[in-house]
């Protein structure tokens with residue numbers, strides 16, 4: 001591999017404004033992309049992968065730090081890159097050929113050369129014969145090939161891909177991915193250097209020479225792995241499977257970091273911190289929590305995370321919050337990419353519904369600060385009821401609108417299951433189970449505060 005650095009990201013931070021203040025999405029990110037290598041950026045949903053990719057493409061600027069292309073800091077879009085999006089982003093009224101030519105038109109290249117280069121890119125990416133088709137006449141896989149052709153036609157030094165296979169069905173994405181690996185290995189791919197954003201562990205291992213694992217909240221580089229297995233890689237090989245386990249180990253080793261509210265001045269911020277609300281609840285339903293503990297019990301108490309994801313057909317974004325929640329409640333623990341049931345977990349799996357609920361209630365009050373906070377406030381109130389809005393506004397300062405609501409919804413799900421409190425959507429109140437309106441609220445059960 002040639003070690004010329006094409007892209008250097010130096011101590012990049014990105015902060016977005018939210019309703020309650022601001023949110024640090026990327027924090028102190030430094031990385032390089034060298035000529036001839038394929039780098040994967042792997043992380044959970046919301047870890048800032050797309051934001052980092054957009055900073056590298058120069059579509060947005062970092063709040064602090066720099067992104068450089070061949071040693072020159074960017075000032076606007078990155079001239080050495082082209083993007084492939086998850087959603088294809090084709091213009092429906094243009095043919096395949098015209099869609100591919102579009103990127104060249106923007107660069108002021110003359111029509112004859114445009115046509116010649118577009119035809120070549122179409123040929124390389126396996127779209128020969130479809131030049132005059134319109135996007136709607138193509139399958140998802142073919143449309144994404146157009147997306148690749150449109151990026152490759154400008155002959156970028158670095159191809160930037162944002163989850164390019166995630167909108168495709170499993171077989172189509174497998175097919176396109178394998179084809180790209182083959183083209184890279186055989187040297188028929190015009191662009192030799194790439195950065196791919198993905199939340200799919202196997203995809204990262206299949207494609208990349210180097211994997212950067214991003215931590216969430218805020219996004220930081222948590223680990224870097226070099227993948228030295230020869231390509232094409234056999235995902236059934238023990239080496240491949242070991243790597244999958246290693247990445248699962250890295251991703252689940254993550255502790256939820258206390259959130260620092262960005263509101264200056266400290267008022268609601270300090271109050272929220274005192275209540276422990278800055279430690280987020282993993283957004284897992286009680287049903288999925290019970291399910292994972294039972295699955296483990298049925299598997300003799302221990303199973304690899306990759307196998308569990310396979311069995312449940314879960315992506316990491318579905319599985320990891322459930323694992324986090326089960327770990328938080330000490331029902332399971334992770335070890336080297338495997339999940340093990342704890343004594344507590346065994347009791348939970350073996351209990352009848354009433355006992356399971358009681359046990360859950362104790363564990364949730366012990367380990368989940370938001371649930372504990374709501375129970376405490378309810379017990380403190382004379383009426384046995386509090387307004388959900390008040391809790392929500394404390395959460396907003398820490399998490400922003402959407403995530404604050406998600407936090408409250410999860411706490412309500414947990415509180416209800418453990419029969420710790422009820423939520424009455426009509427009046428927007430949280431209620432102790434002994435409150436006269438609690439039974440009616442339990443019968444309603446919709447959460448849309």
Ligand SMILES: Nc1ncnc2c1ncn2[C@@H]1O[C@H](COP(=O)(O)OP(=O)(O)OP(=O)(O)O)[C@@H](O)[C@H]1O
Nearest residue numbers: 016017025043044045046047048049050051052199
């Ligand atoms: N323009 C913006 N304003 C405010 N917040 C934003 C903005 N863009 C992204 N965010 C927030 O930044 C966080 C990271 O988003 P980003 O899309 O980069 O993550 P991701 O790892 O790519 O996740 P996903 O896989 O779900 O796309 C999210 O919480 C998102 O809500």
